[in-house]
Amino acid sequence: MKTNWDVLIIGGGLAGLTAAIHLSQKDLKVLLIEKSEYPRHKVCGEYISNEILPYLSWLGVDISQLNPTYISKFEFSSNDGKNAQAELPLGGFGVSRYTLDYFLYQKALADNAVILKDTVTNIVFDHDIFTVTTSEQTLTAKIVLGAFGKRSNVDQVLNRNFFNKKSAWLAVKAHYLGNIDNDLVALHNFNGGYCGVSKVENDIINICYLADYATFKQYKNIEEYQQNVLYKNKHLKSVFENSTLLFEKPLTISQISFDKKQAVENHILMIGDTAGLIHPLCGNGMAMAIHSSKIASELILDFYADKKISREALEKKYQKEWNKNFGKRLFMGRILARILTHKIITNMLVSITASFPGLLLAIIKQTHGKPIPVHD
8 A cells, every 4th residue: 555645534434435436536645544345324313404415416325326315304302302493494314324324435435535444543744744653654744634533542642632532421322113203303402411313314213312421320220221311201211111132232432522622733734523512402413513524625626726826825725614513503513502501401401492483493593504606
């Protein structure tokens, strides 16, 4: 394998794979390093806003081939069962990460990106070149994209601020068979967290929730926690009691940090959750990951096409574009998360939005974007 690349991408989730497709199609030499095999399940809400469809279509990624569910309605409920509904302004679709990531992986390979299964152990930037060490070899690249997700050993290697702080959150996800509306994505509040419920391909229900670890650890296992805490919300109780678990056991990840991150760190352009993690209650993390790949890819292509663009200018422009497109959404996500941890305020919010659906629509618009424009 060659050791010198135009762009080296660390992490093969939505952000990393989309960037690999985009940059490879424009004839840059791209290497993506991913530590896990495809296909695999990931802890994720698996609802995606339609805002990214024009961009995926431009890349030649036809989501309809995956038989997604088409989602047009949103439901929000409090722990005591009060609920409010609204039509989603753009709508969205449901598809599992197991299916979507593998589809993008195959597309990246078809577009001549090279994908290496390996683990990054060190990154050094010196004399305008990155040297990336893996468990197997040493590689160099002019540009490195960080797409290693919510929390990674690479964050520790880079000594990122958030990594050394304890986080109160963990997430649980599993697939089920059951009977819920195909066109609905629901967010159900419970004591210490909130749970997203929606359909993906093959009539499968994805249930993914964020939980406060202090509450979670009081119970012996996930099933006991769900029955004693999540079931207090009658909507969640109904979903769980009328659904059959398809996984051997739910997937979990802990130490999920929503602290503010830097979009550029150690000269690495961070994309997706690596640059900033929006609360799952906003239901838009997957679209943001894909959009951030588009922004970074376009700026990298400009950088390679125009020798007058400095690395400093590239980094400043990316940070500016990240803040412009996602800063407000991430801020709103943090505000909403604080609100939903207060039982009385949450009940009031649900009651008000049930009476005034336009308010719920306005909140949704604050965490979603407009269709992403594409230009040849």
